[in-house]
Amino acid sequence: MISNLSSSPSLPILRAMTNTSRTLFSRSDLESFLVVILKSVFSTESSDAESSDYKKMVDALLNAATFSKSDDGSEKGMSFEDFRSWCSFVPTIRKFLGSLLMPPSTVRPGYQVPHLLYEDSVSSDRLLLKKEYAWHIGGALPHHELVEWKLLYHSSVHGQSFNTFLGHTSNTGMSASVLIIKDTEGYVYGGYASQPWERYSDFYGDMKSFLFQLNPKAAIYRPTGANTNIQWCATNFTSENIPNGIGFGGKINHFGLFISASFDQGQTFECTTFGSPSLSKTSRIQPEVIECWGIVQASNEQDTKHNAMKGTVLERFKEDRNMLKLVGMAGNSND
Numbered sequence: 001m002i003s004n005l006s007s008s009p010s011l012p013i014l015r016a017m018t019n020t021s022r023t024l025f026s027r028s029d030l031e032s033f034l035v036v037i038l039k040s041v042f043s044t045e046s047s048d049a050e051s052s053d054y055k056k057m058v059d060a061l062l063n064a065a066t067f068s069k070s071d072d073g074s075e076k077g078m079s080f081e082d083f084r085s086w087c088s089f090v091p092t093i094r095k096f097l098g099s100l101l102m103p104p105s106t107v108r109p110g111y112q113v114p115h116l117l118y119e120d121s122v123s124s125d126r127l128l129l130k131k132e133y134a135w136h137i138g139g140a141l142p143h144h145e146l147v148e149w150k151l152l153y154h155s156s157v158h159g160q161s162f163n164t165f166l167g168h169t170s171n172t173g174m175s176a177s178v179l180i181i182k183d184t185e186g187y188v189y190g191g192y193a194s195q196p197w198e199r200y201s202d203f204y205g206d207m208k209s210f211l212f213q214l215n216p217k218a219a220i221y222r223p224t225g226a227n228t229n230i231q232w233c234a235t236n237f238t239s240e241n242i243p244n245g246i247g248f249g250g251k252i253n254h255f256g257l258f259i260s261a262s263f264d265q266g267q268t269f270e271c272t273t274f275g276s277p278s279l280s281k282t283s284r285i286q287p288e289v290i291e292c293w294g295i296v297q298a299s300n301e302q303d304t305k306h307n308a309m310k311g312t313v314l315e316r317f318k319e320d321r322n323m324l325k326l327v328g329m330a331g332n333s334n335d
Helices: 002-006 011-017 027-042 052-063 080-089 091-099 131-138 162-169 300-316 318-326
Strands: 023-025 075-079 115-117 148-154 177-183 188-193 210-215 219-221 231-234 245-251 254-260 287-296
Touching (some): 023 027, 027 052, 027 075, 027 091, 027 131, 052 210, 075 080, 080 219, 091 131, 148 162, 188 254
Antiparallel strands (some): 177 287, 210 219, 245 254
């Protein structure tokens, strides 16, 4: 298992993180690093690496990174601090690096891609959620929520209707869900809701929920603790102070993400709840496609076995674990 880490193409990146220079690597270095990871996770052939979805994921992850600038404005490279900050927005990368300590025969955290379930009548080309996106979102979720995700609602299949949405997402036996939106600007983003979409007159939910961006930038924004305005679902209210629709974060009429009950307009503002920027090009949005995927929970027994194996391996390879801890890659609660 030491050889598994030592022979990994990611090792030069890990070693670079432990040096004392201010710059780690350039954009092209990071791009090569991401290609190696995606090939490892998805076992892609060389021809697949040039596919549109594959390239979009690499570009979106790069767009979430920060690179230092030279005096002439050109990119100089990514600093140690910038790399750690980037990993906080793309936790699946952090999981992958930590998973290099896991034996190849096990299901390693950084390699987990949920199996996407949907009706045969639904063409995969119509889906917003690609396997690369599911892997990115899953980086912020525990092991038992990364087995199967089931398509509950798709606006172009079931109709762009709030009532239809609620009908397809209620009483499914799945509490958590992933909401994804593509707007008329071409931006793709959404939120993970840890609680069911149920009628309330105020914010509800818990700190497990988060917002995310998928395209043209891929980043995850977890709750900051600034407030508890996590999840919103209001229907058939007549008060202007209780806007009908679904959303996340922020405050009434200034949400981190909100889709009105008409399902044809919404908003996304900078949000202290999740420390997130506006998720789209503008704060006022017009959804083009809306999807919702239910999270099928795995058994607690499977999760217990996974955590036991993880602890055993990390304990056996303290030297390598210390290298990852130095850069904040090991010992994360969601690994």
